[in-house]
Amino acid sequence: MSLTSVEALTQVRARTLALVAHLDDADLERQVDPLMSPLVWDLAHIAAYEDLWLVHRYAGEALLHPDLAARYDAFETPRSVRGEIELLDAPGAREYLRDVRDRTLQAINGRGPDGVLHEMVARHELQHTETMRQAMRLGGLLAPGEPHLDPLTGPDGWLDVPAGAFAMGAPDGAFSYDNERPRHDVEVGAFRIARRPVTNGTWLSFTEGGGYQRREWWSDEGWAWKEDYDITHCPDAEAGHPDAPVCHVSWFEADAFARWSGGRLPTEAEWERAATWSQGTDPLQAVGQVWEWTSSWFGGYPGFVAHPYREYSEVFFGRSYRVLRGGSWATDSRLATTTFRNWDLPQRRQIFAGVRLAADPEVN
Structure with a gap:
């Protein structure tokens, strides 16, 4: 420290x-x-x-x-x-x-x-x-001026990340949680990732285009959740600045939006590869405004050892919780590292979560 x-x-x-x-x-x-x-x-x-x-x-x-x-x-x-x-x-x-x-x-x-x-x-x-x-x-109890979700600036579009191996997880010599360890080499195929998170304005286009009515964009579990709870829109997208990141969307919604857009959610390996890749390209923009859903289930890395107690991470491993990366406006910088792994159930909307799209590389 x-x-x-x-x-x-x-x-x-x-x-x-x-x-x-x-x-x-x-x-x-x-x-x-x-x-x-x-x-x-x-x-x-x-x-x-x-x-x-x-x-x-x-x-x-x-x-x-x-x-x-x-x-x-x-x-x-x-x-x-x-x-x-x-x-x-x-x-x-x-x-x-x-x-x-x-x-x-x-x-x-x-x-x-x-x-x-x-x-x-x-x-x-x-x-x-x-x-x-x-x-x-x-509860409507946030202090004046919160949340701090700023309109996005800078170039839009995609980063093209080539195939390659990288060291995933937290390095030795600094504090990290057990689920960030051990650091290990991961081979990732070529992919594209959005430079910026999805904005409220783009989310409204999804909603107005039938995003919550078109069955083909939803997984079976997501559609059942949406129908059971009468989910018809994202209130925060309607209330927020059109150029600010969309916030308070569930994994089910993020997954449906990605299908509508023709993209997909990144794996957490892709997310970390892009966030730590420094080959002369622009870095990911606006990391830390909203947590970013990934397609990955929460589980242990190869060689995982619970420390100092298994209830921090291990009891949540399996096919129930999805991983989020990056941090939000409410996350202290002490926590919001490129290796920190957050997780929540795919139906949850209370978390300060948004979306950053990924896609397969373009075929020339």
Whole structure:
């Protein structure tokens, strides 16, 4: 880390508290949508996670509130029940955060920092602030000026990426998650990838052209989801600037849009190859405004080893979750690396996700 562990933890906590500073306790304590946690659950979960890893497991101290461990464990208490059980109120969650941080600083003074664990906890908190923004957006609680989705500038069109091998995954010597490792050579065929994400204006052309009515553009699962939930348009595409990236589209919608456009979604290997390719071409533009869906299922790389706990990645492997790449306007730069892998279910729309198209190379 370029910052010390204490500096990093302090900066991240200031970011978390600033995120919710404009909200009153009632907004923090209500569940705005069954899909999301009450914001106060996230705050207490951040405290419980820090206490578990930096005080209990690292420093060997007893948990501050062992009676709260299951309540603020993401697997023991799923989102579907978090709005129905008794939670710490907003003042109680803030006190929990303060008390755990005092314990963490004492542990660092006594044992010194562990670069991996302290960075993991800092990044865990940053991931939750993005999740909290998802809930805030659903509840109309985002701070003034958010979201930061800027109109796209620069050249449009395609990048032609030649066939070749590249080293995929995070390099040694810097923090990375277990699902980014081990770094391994991947052979990728030639492909084209859009220089920019799809805009709201282009998405509206898809909608007006029958995008949500034409069965041939949808997978069987996507069509069933669309029909079951009466999905007829993307509200954010209609409300946003026409030249800004489309946001809050599901994988099912992204896949249908790609078929309509005559393209496809990139594999995550293609996405990472394009994002890290530096052969004198222009880089991908506007990476980091919206997460970008790929066609890939979330799984482990060859030689994957779960670390430091299998619930971070391994329990999500299989053919349920699709990979997203690149980061969004709500993603801290500490997380938004070219090797970071996000994942979600293909029907989810709450994530700040858009589309960057790929295509096979043109035949001369």
